[in-house]
Amino acid sequence: MSAVEVRLEPFGGVVLSAAQRERLALLADVVVAGGAGMPSASGAEVHTQWIDRVIAVRADLAEAVSRVLVLEGDPDEVLAGVRAGDPELFSGFAFAVAGAYLINPRVRRELGYPGPAPMKSPALPGEAEAYLEDGILDVVIARGPIYRPTPGI
Amino acid sequence: MSSKDVPDVLIVGAGASGGVAAKHLAEQGFSVVVLEQGDWVNQSDLPGLRPEYELLGGGPWHPNPNVRQRPEDYPLNLDDSSAVIGMFNGVGGSTVLYASCWCRAKPSDFRVRTLDGVADDWPVSYEELEPYYRQVEYDLGVSGQAGNPAYPPGYAPPLPSLPINMAGRVMAEGMNKLGWHWWPGYNSIASQDHLHQKKCERYGVCMYGCPQGAKGSVDVALFPDALARGARIETGARVARITLDENGLANGAVYFQDGEEKFQAAKLVMVGANGIGTPRLLLMSESARFPTGLANSSGLVGKRFMTHPFGTSVGLYENDLEDWVGPTGEAIESMQFYETDASRGFVRGSKWHIIPSAGRPLGMINRFTLGEGGVAEEPFWGPAFTDRMKSSVGHLIEWMIMPEDLPEEHNRITLDPSMTDSDGLPAAKVAYTTGDNTKRLVDWNLQRSLEAHEAAGASKAWITSRNNPSWHNMGTAKMGDDPETSVVDRWGRSHDVPNLYVIDGSVFPTATGVNPTATICALAKRAATHIVETRREQEVSTA
Ligand SMILES: Cc1cc2nc3c(=O)[nH]c(=O)nc-3n(C[C@H](O)[C@H](O)[C@H](O)COP(=O)(O)OP(=O)(O)OC[C@H]3O[C@@H](n4cnc5c(N)ncnc54)[C@H](O)[C@@H]3O)c2cc1C
Ligand code: SF4
Numbered sequence: 001m002s003a004v005e006v007r008l009e010p011f012g013g014v015v016l017s018a019a020q021r022e023r024l025a026l027l028a029d030v031v032v033a034g035g036a037g038m039p040s041a042s043g044a045e046v047h048t049q050w051i052d053r054v055i056a057v058r059a060d061l062a063e064a065v066s067r068v069l070v071l072e073g074d075p076d077e078v079l080a081g082v083r084a085g086d087p088e089l090f091s092g093f094a095f096a097v098a099g100a101y102l103i104n105p106r107v108r109r110e111l112g113y114p115g116p117a118p119m120k121s122p123a124l125p126g127e128a129e130a131y132l133e134d135g136i137l138d139v140v141i142a143r144g145p146i147y148r149p150t151p152g153i
Numbered sequence: 154m155s156s157k158d159v160p161d162v163l164i165v166g167a168g169a170s171g172g173v174a175a176k177h178l179a180e181q182g183f184s185v186v187v188l189e190q191g192d193w194v195n196q197s198d199l200p201g202l203r204p205e206y207e208l209l210g211g212g213p214w215h216p217n218p219n220v221r222q223r224p225e226d227y228p229l230n231l232d233d234s235s236a237v238i239g240m241f242n243g244v245g246g247s248t249v250l251y252a253s254c255w256c257r258a259k260p261s262d263f264r265v266r267t268l269d270g271v272a273d274d275w276p277v278s279y280e281e282l283e284p285y286y287r288q289v290e291y292d293l294g295v296s297g298q299a300g301n302p303a304y305p306p307g308y309a310p311p312l313p314s315l316p317i318n319m320a321g322r323v324m325a326e327g328m329n330k331l332g333w334h335w336w337p338g339y340n341s342i343a344s345q346d347h348l349h350q351k352k353c354e355r356y357g358v359c360m361y362g363c364p365q366g367a368k369g370s371v372d373v374a375l376f377p378d379a380l381a382r383g384a385r386i387e388t389g390a391r392v393a394r395i396t397l398d399e400n401g402l403a404n405g406a407v408y409f410q411d412g413e414e415k416f417q418a419a420k421l422v423m424v425g426a427n428g429i430g431t432p433r434l435l436l437m438s439e440s441a442r443f444p445t446g447l448a449n450s451s452g453l454v455g456k457r458f459m460t461h462p463f464g465t466s467v468g469l470y471e472n473d474l475e476d477w478v479g480p481t482g483e484a485i486e487s488m489q490f491y492e493t494d495a496s497r498g499f500v501r502g503s504k505w506h507i508i509p510s511a512g513r514p515l516g517m518i519n520r521f522t523l524g525e526g527g528v529a530e531e532p533f534w535g536p537a538f539t540d541r542m543k544s545s546v547g548h549l550i551e552w553m554i555m556p557e558d559l560p561e562e563h564n565r566i567t568l569d570p571s572m573t574d575s576d577g578l579p580a581a582k583v584a585y586t587t588g589d590n591t592k593r594l595v596d597w598n599l600q601r602s603l604e605a606h607e608a609a610g611a612s613k614a615w616i617t618s619r620n621n622p623s624w625h626n627m628g629t630a631k632m633g634d635d636p637e638t639s640v641v642d643r644w645g646r647s648h649d650v651p652n653l654y655v656i657d658g659s660v661f662p663t664a665t666g667v668n669p670t671a672t673i674c675a676l677a678k679r680a681a682t683h684i685v686e687t688r689r690e691q692e693v694s695t696a
Contacts, residue, residue: 003665031534038539045394045655053205060214094534095518101379102514102542103204111514113477117204120354120513121478127318128344132337134321137298139329144300146334150260 002120014053020045026054026075027068031097041101050100097101156420158183160385162684163406163419165392165434166190168246169670170425170656170677172371172379173289177681179382183268183524186417187384188408190391191225191243194372195360202356207515210361216250216624222632225389227574228581229429236462237622238583240427244386245372247283247427247624248670252360253368253482254506255339256667257286257296257675260305261492265663268313269493269500271590272559273662275635276643277676279305285675285682294347295672297339300429303488315344315353319474320550321484322509327609328487338483339508341369341670349374356480357512368480371548387417394438395447395653396424398696403653405694409576420693421652424675427625428458428658432566433581435630435655448647448655453569453631453640457560459664459687461623462587464554464595466602467510467520468611473547477511485511487605491666499593501557504667505602510551517545550609551617552602556594558587587620595619625669630659645680646679651692656680 001034016024025042028051034040041047044122067089071078079116083090105116155394162178165191167229179185212219216239218226225242240247255659260279265272283305290311297310314337317325342359343350353367361636366373378585390408396416398404405418424431427476432455438447448456481505491502510516520531521541533541564585572580599616606614633639636648641660647653658669663674684691 021347032538033536034539035536036489036540036543040167040544047176053209055203057208060212061208062660068443093523095515098518098538099205099208102207111542112473112475113511113546118206118356118358118477118479120356122352123316123344124356128314128337131317131322133300136325136329137336139332140334141300141302142204143332143334144490146492147259147303147304147305149305150264150278 003118010141017062020069023069024051028097031094032077032101038107041097044051044101045106046097046100046104046109048071050104051096053095053103054099058096060090061096063097069095159418159420160186161419162186162421162423162426163188163417164244164423165406166424166426166430166657167244167372167376167386168194168425168657170673172375173674173677174425174681175379175384176292176375177678178684179379179384181685183685184433185379185384186419188388188390188406188417189244189386189388191383191387193244196364197228199362199364201356201361201364202343206358207513208359214250214361215239216247224575225391225663227430227433227514227578228572229582230464230569230572230580231608236460236585236620237589238429238460238626239624240626244376245265245370245497246389246486248370249362249372250360251670252508253341255290255341255671256670257308257664258667258672259303259488259491262663264538265501271500273633273664276605276632280597282675282679283341286680287673288465289671289674289678292348293341293374294343294346294350295339295341295369296373298337298563302335303334303336303491307664309451310339310469312344312347315340315342315480318423318476318478318509320476320507320509323470323472323474324605325485327605330608333486333487333605334489335487338486340480340482342480342482343367347595349377355479356595357477357481357509359479359481374601375382377563388393391574391578392434393578395424395434397440397442397650398694400694401442401650402692402694403673404696421653421654421691423656423680425656428629428671429581429583431655431657433568437578439564444647448640448649448653450649451637451640452637455560455629457628457631458564458566458583458585458626459558459628459661460558460585460626461555461558461664462591462595462620463556463623464599464615464619465551465617465621466554466599466606467617468549468606468609468614469544469547470548470611474550475687476547476549479509479512481509481512483507483695491603495607497597499597501559501590501594502543502666503557503598504555505552505598506555508553510549511546513540514546517542520545528615529627542622550606550611552605554595554598554602555666555668556591556598557622558591558664560663561588566629599670623650625658625664627658627661627669628642628693630655632660632681633660633662644683645676652694654680654684
């Protein structure tokens, strides 16, 4: 495995050059190819936009991305090699790509999330009771105590 | 300094136990100083409402201090530990990040030697602790359903239950088919506005800190009352050692603040620094009188470390369960397999609970790529990724299998000979191996949890992980009646130093099979109550 040659600067500054982004698009699509009605990594702007958010908050993942970006060759073969030879590096790279992909609001919407980030979903009045009002707990109660009593021991 | 300027009580650590004690003692008119190595956490700094919340939770907000690497964190040497260990260091302690699963221990937990012939009975019974559970449940806004047959009658949380949500409901139906116990979960999360806590808005990011102030984290729920009654918290104050006067009574602590060494005097010292931080501090406080560590005449300080190396299983379900709706505490729990049944090949048992899974979509990666039963060998990356995510996000239910963990003296905390924190104090070194009983217990319960998934209608179910970091640290300053075999007495008072109390999970003689914070808080409340009730007889340092 080649040594780290590219340093991605987290926390602002220039993160990736245009050439690096192009290369990342190819590699990221090996990890998230798209399908089931959902875009690929590059289709979801992982390489142009969302990877920056990952790099900004996770220096460990930035390092994994930088180490994979310097590897030359066919993207499928490069990543197959990394996966076989350095599974931890593959995990870091794949996690970074998935992390970028999954913060794209369009992807979140496709997956059914109500918003681009966690949202309020206050319980409706009576919601807690509604789950139980058909007596679903009755059989549990009817079976009686299931703890081992200890008084006097 | 005249003795009237010396505070009555110094508490080390502003976490769960420190918060309970500080509030109680300040409200009873004691002067209280709390030394806390971390800072206040500003709600607006919490990561939960940012799109990259999960990435932040795996980095600067990770429960493992070695990953977080904040200046206030002390490192852990985990080279000899089969479990990853962690905590949060700041006002609120680990409750800032905790999932708020609120679990009373059960009567049998206090009598494991008598009932099961293992480990030790506690010097306290469930019945003795029950009034203190009740009091802290009120103070920490516990929501739940009364009448659980898994507990003695009378357990009625102060706030109504949170909704069990769709995942809880689907699994409850499955459990009913099997005739297995389940109950709506208990959470120290307010289902309605309560004291300092606001009503839960179900963001589902509880383990990244609650942006709503609904969770019973003690910085939100308890410290405001303590401060209003005159308690003082020194933040950024890392205690290096507890000091003794010539009579062997605790008289304060030396601490570092902004790199400067300072001294805080006190008439009585309480340590609530977490099951790792407490033995570390006692060991750092060695002296000519206590050459192997303060209050360590039993030799047990740091030994018998227990955690709950829990397992998980998941099932895939056809219906959309919207399983990102919070809270990320317990939706439902089961105590079906909590009590010992010797025919299973192990003693003691496990509490199970369901925790919303889709709030952490990145978590799906490990669920598949490390899944047992051939799942890890199935394609996940490439063309499979989107399909896997679509079939699981919102369609997956996860059981967490919390095991009893029994004490073994070789599982221990010591001071690391070379690694240090930012003040040059030794790191904690953790030696821990998951015991055979715990492994068998987790395995057996995981297999049963697959049956529960099947009964609930899962199209596929598998075991996703074992030996998970529970962030529960217990047992390292054992409570007991005999000074030869325990560090503190039934009140948490050191057998060796009569004005030194340990109030955190260190005092647990056994781990119980439930999340520990309810019991930590109840014990801290009981210790603080005892200090108030016996204040006239309490020996204190006058030096
Ligand atoms: C992610 C996560 C999820 C969890 N989920 C649950 C759950 O659902 N249910 C449950 O019951 N439990 C849960 N826990 C565990 C729970 O948070 C702890 O059991 C509880 O907070 C322990 O209380 P404590 O008082 O012992 O210590 P803590 O709350 O950890 O507080 C100890 C404090 O002492 C301070 N301290 C330590 N050493 C020093 C020193 N030398 N000088 C000054 N200050 C010091 C620390 O900075 C810290 O603030 C969870 C924990 C985590 C991290
Ligand atoms: S679900 Fe409730 S407790 Fe959890 S973070 Fe949201 S508001 Fe807070």
